[in-house]
Amino acid sequence: MPLGPVRPSPLVEQAAQRLREQITGGHWPVGTRLPGETTLAKELGVGRSTLREALRALAGAGLVQPRHGSGVFVIATEPAEDWPARLRRAAVTDVYEVRLGVEVHAARLAAQRRTPEDVTALRAALDGRRAAADADDTAFVDADIALHAAVVAAARNPVLTALFAEFTPVLREALIDLLSLTGLRENHPGHGDETHTALVEAVTAGTPDAAASALRTDLEATLKLLRERS
Amino acid sequence: MPLGPVRPSPLVEQAAQRLREQITGGHWPVGTRLPGETTLAKELGVGRSTLREALRALAGAGLVQPRHGSGVFVIATEPAEDWPARLRRAAVTDVYEVRLGVEVHAARLAAQRRTPEDVTALRAALDGRRAAADADDTAFVDADIALHAAVVAAARNPVLTALFAEFTPVLREALIDLLSLTGLRENHPGHGDETHTALVEAVTAGTPDAAASALRTDLEATLKLLRERS
């Protein structure tokens, strides 16, 4: 039994989240002066310095602006659309789930559109993943992600490619953690080689449904592992 | 003559600026562990609380990430990218294509997870879309998007919801244009009512494949229209 983490997030982040909700939720429109530090700290049940750090985090994100002697004011209601930060805050399983949907769709499109250049790139990435079977976890994860990125690139949709790139850092970290914690590769060095080969073959052959199902199999297995650990 | 401020900026901001320069200047690449709080505070000549607030501001901006007991780490060297702008620059068909993949996946999840509240919200949104059949194009598009947003919300994945929200503005504009240019609704006021009803029913019934295929039918029809016009 994997036992998820017990610890709650730091108080600072909880406080920042609560305040953020007030702002993005429209309760405190632009121009609002927030209640004083002592008041807010008491309301949220945290110390004054903790609250100050939470406010400072929001200021760093561009939501509020403190004015010495006058108060803290709301200057924006949207988090400046900072996706990397948002993804880092989110639960890994939620991120992975979205990645699954995006990439399965990409595989489908790739099977319809791949060019000869895409095919050679895919084969090279697949070879790279095999070559990394004996390497350390980090190198293996990088090779794995490179293959997946090649599939997405073959879909020939720049928005899709950019979106996948946004997910990469979080993915990389989560997968490296997963491998080092589970020791998954010790028994199966080339873990997932069959499904990945099937994926590349399906994209090459131009069969969308086969590509989608091969990829779905691989990703759902990993997602299951991630869920068990969190 | 505007006369700038005479007083120096708060120490917190000065400290944050100094640290930011170290990061964006490349002296501390991604993955670096910053010196400890006490060390940094001494080096910059400020108190520990002040330094902590400066670090918290950088964390809010997504540059660093503190890990309890371990240290503060650099996780990015530039203040994030602007997705809304990127989506606006991209081809509408590319955006719509990604939206299709994301939302079909969301529909699948929604069919597995929808709560009774989701179901009532879905029915209300469906009624809203019907009621807007006689309204102008803008109101109809808004009602349509509200229904789709309700489906995504029922998937109960915050990342997915946020991602869809990112697409909404571009979508809205493109669809309004499409309707006014094609005059599509003049002959079929409740355009797409059958497929949307089928979608809501499938999500309610909890049949992922049916929900996915109903939605795919609707979205691919629109995507085809978009392609023809561009």
Add this chain to the structure above:
DNA sequence: CTCCTCAGCTCCTCAGACAAGTGAGAATGG
């Protein structure tokens, strides 16, 4: 009416203390 003073609010900064998590090396057991 204008200007000044001032009290009461605000944020800013520091110091000190203790709690809690992490990781490496020492000590222990086989």
Add this chain to the structure above:
DNA sequence: CCATTCTCACTTGTCTGAGGAGCTGAGGAG
């Protein structure tokens, strides 16, 4: 000799108390 467990130094997290400095509006002096 190896693997496990324990210990400890070091890290960030949290709170409290104390002043410092800036802003704002009320009220008095001219």
